[in-house]
Amino acid sequence: MMSPPKIALIGAGPAGLTLARLLQQNQFNCTIYESEVDRYVRNQGGTLDLHTKTGQLALKEAGLLEEFKKYARPEGECMKLVKHDGTVLWDENETGNSNRVAEDSDRPEIDRVRLRDILLDSLQPGTIKWNRKLLRVDADTKTRGISGDRETYTLHFTDGSVEKDIDLLVGADGAWSKVRPLLTDEQPFYSGITCIELWSLGVDAKNPWLSRYVGKGSCFMFDEGRALLCQRNGEQNGSVRTYACVRMPEKWAEESGIDWAGTHARETLVERHFNDCGDDLKRLILESRDELIVRKAWMLPVGIKWESRPGVTLLGDAAHLMTPFAGVGVNVAMADALELARALISCKDSVVAKESSDDHNIAVAIKQYETEMFERGRQNAQKTWDNMQGHFSANGSEELAARLKGHN
Ligand SMILES: Cc1cc2nc3c(=O)[nH]c(=O)nc-3n(C[C@H](O)[C@H](O)[C@H](O)COP(=O)(O)OP(=O)(O)OC[C@H]3O[C@@H](n4cnc5c(N)ncnc54)[C@H](O)[C@@H]3O)c2cc1C
Structure with missing residues (x-):
């Protein structure tokens, strides 16, 4: 019997952790390699709002929505907008946010550190190899019987350690991804x-x-x-x-x-x-x-994409880093994790898939996932870019206030 595919995720941010949880729920073994020394090391500060159709949906499918709700702060959605001279244009602390358009509501806030804890605690013990900072990846072509050539990956870490024979490599290692060079030459720009x-x-x-x-x-x-x-x-x-x-x-x-x-x-x-x-x-x-x-x-450039490569893909900021001016980055990252997990699960369980090799199924799943991920990334990156232009303009506060008042 063939051994199960060896799956390596790089990065224990929201994207990597969500994917690992979803895979483990569906009997995939996976390991996360994370550069930080342990879960307590970095200022994980900041607050994130999770949207119903992306971040919250991923948590729901991961069986963690109730845990999220215990710590979420719905009142954190309250928004106040002020003009540069100090005039308050809009203040939901006074009025509530009931007249917001639907797409702008039901986005409770959670501290980033709390979200990370919920995801970390949901994983099987030993899933995360801390203090393993990826330095580079080598692709190795191997010949295998009737199914022909296939690629596996060798991971080189900064401490000199090496992991070989990775069948599926997922770069969830954020802005400065060390997996991305396998797929594209694009680099983040200021x-x-x-x-x-x-x-x-x-x-x-x-x-x-x-x-x-x-x-x-x-x-x-x-x-x-x-x-x-x-x-x-x-x-x-x-x-x-x-x-x-x-x-x-x-x-x-x-x-x-x-x-x-x-x-x-x-x-x-x-x-x-x-x-x-x-x-x-x-x-x-x-x-x-x-x-x-x-x-x-x-x-990264709005609309970034690459030629699909069997056995390796990217999630979250590694795939489509955007500025924080639409507050969507974590939501898109978790939606990516959900969609990649769904694609891998469906390619493992379908009747056709059962007759194919694991590496063929992984390649199909990656292609399916990336087609939608590129479009999701493009739409959100465009929205973020447009917001950045609007916010950093003379009428930035007024325009957002008008939108929240439902005048636009
Ligand atoms: C200032 C700021 C404010 C933001 N505010 C919001 C907001 O309000 N709402 C929102 O939705 N989004 C926000 N974002 C975006 C959001 O934080 C990201 O989109 C989200 O964290 C992406 O998750 P990720 O898992 O893809 O990457 P990350 O969160 O960056 O996680 C990557 C992980 O990979 C690890 N790693 C990196 N390199 C390596 C390596 N070589 N080897 C091993 N491990 C590695 C890192 O240590 C980290 O744990 C904000 C971002 C910034 C910078």
Whole structure:
């Protein structure tokens, strides 16, 4: 009897973890190789809203929707929109969000770290090999009896270790995927936006003003070439993460002369880029003093695709990295995981498939998955790109407020 296919997933982000869970539920063995040392290592901070037809659907099929609901924050959907001068244009903390159009509602928030825990805890023990950072992949052609040539993959890790004879390799290793070069030469490029991530922890107790101002969910200001994106997170009984974003050249953060680790970074940022804003908006930056991280927004070309290759594919950001301005990245990543799992399951269980080899079935499943994934990626990347143009324009706040009011 032939041994089952050896399946390797690279990356224990939302995409890789969701796929592993769905595969294990359907009697596929798989291993995830993850570069981080363990589950506690990185600031996994931030909050994600999961949409019904993508993120939530994947969790439902993975049998984890009820667990998600225990920790989800429906009130986190509340949105407040402010103009650069501080005028509040829209505030669902007061009105609720009942007159939102359907596609913009039922998107409860969950802390990224909590979502990751739910997925991690759902996997069979030993599924994840931590501290295994993929360096490169070699493709090996093997000749096999009547079914002819097939390809397997050898994984080389930075610690010198090697994994051989991988039949199905799935790159869920995010923006700087080391699997992607097997499929395309495309690399992420700078989108033109740099975001300064600022944290204020435990705001309910430590800064009641900030807690009240941001409200239960998100508080956004969009303007020509700049934006403030604030979101309440669940950790430490209420924390606020603010992105102060500016449209600037790629090397701006390094060449601006701002000492990002220094004590005056926030004051200088405000002085140079937000000085004409309302006082409340300036306070959002100045009073978020617990952490500062510079993040450049990278993206892959809208509509990226490649020639399907039997035995290897990509999921999530590895496949179609986009900027965060439509809040869809994690949802598309989890939808990818769901669709790839469905394709693999159907190709394993169909009558025709039972008469074919595993590698033939895997190749068919990948092609089927990629056809839809390319289109899903393109549509969402286009939406994100359009949002970015709209948000970083002079009427960015007004336009979104009008859409939420149902005027557009
Ligand atoms: C600032 C910011 C805000 C965002 N906000 C939102 C939002 O509000 N809503 C939303 O839907 N999306 C948001 N996103 C996008 C979302 O975070 C991503 O789309 C989502 O995390 C993609 O999941 P993934 O599993 O594909 O990749 P990732 O989450 O990037 O996971 C990749 C995993 O692979 C591991 N890895 C990387 N390289 C290697 C290697 N060489 N070897 C082994 N392991 C490796 C990493 O450590 C990581 O665990 C945001 C993104 C950013 C940057």
